[in-house]
Amino acid sequence: MFTALKLTLDGDGALNELLTLDPSQWQRGDIEEMIILEDATNLGYPAVMLKIQCSDGTIVIAETTWRLLNTAVNAARARYGEDET
Numbered sequence: 137m138f139t140a141l142k143l144t145l146d147g148d149g150a151l152n153e154l155l156t157l158d159p160s161q162w163q164r165g166d167i168e169e170m171i172i173l174e175d176a177t178n179l180g181y182p183a184v185m186l187k188i189q190c191s192d193g194t195i196v197i198a199e200t201t202w203r204l205l206n207t208a209v210n211a212a213r214a215r216y217g218e219d220e221t
Contacts, residue, residue, distance in 0.1 A: 141204040145215055165190035177201060 144150040154162065169187040176183035182202040189195055 141200045141208055143208040143211055145212065163190050163192060163194075165194075165196060172202070173199075 165188040167186050168189045171185040171187065173183045173185055175181075176199075183199055184202055184205045186198045187195060188198060
């Protein structure tokens with residue numbers, strides 16, 4: 137089952153909220169891999185899996201549907217434009 141994907145376009149505000157939490161409740165990580173899973177939902181739509189390597193060596197897998205991730209990317213693109221790097 138996939139959860140809703142929250143997109144926060146004002147990242148500074150979201151980061152400030154995260155920093156109010158006890159540091160033992162979260163840790164930083166790097167996205168190492170993005171994996172596309174075909175036919176992953178009950179309706180046969182694709183999903184996206186992110187493999188995140190945390191600073192303590194823990195690996196976290198985060199999933200969402202391609203539709204939700206694509207909608208979030210389109211919203212960010214509408215606000216910030218294309219990344220030309």
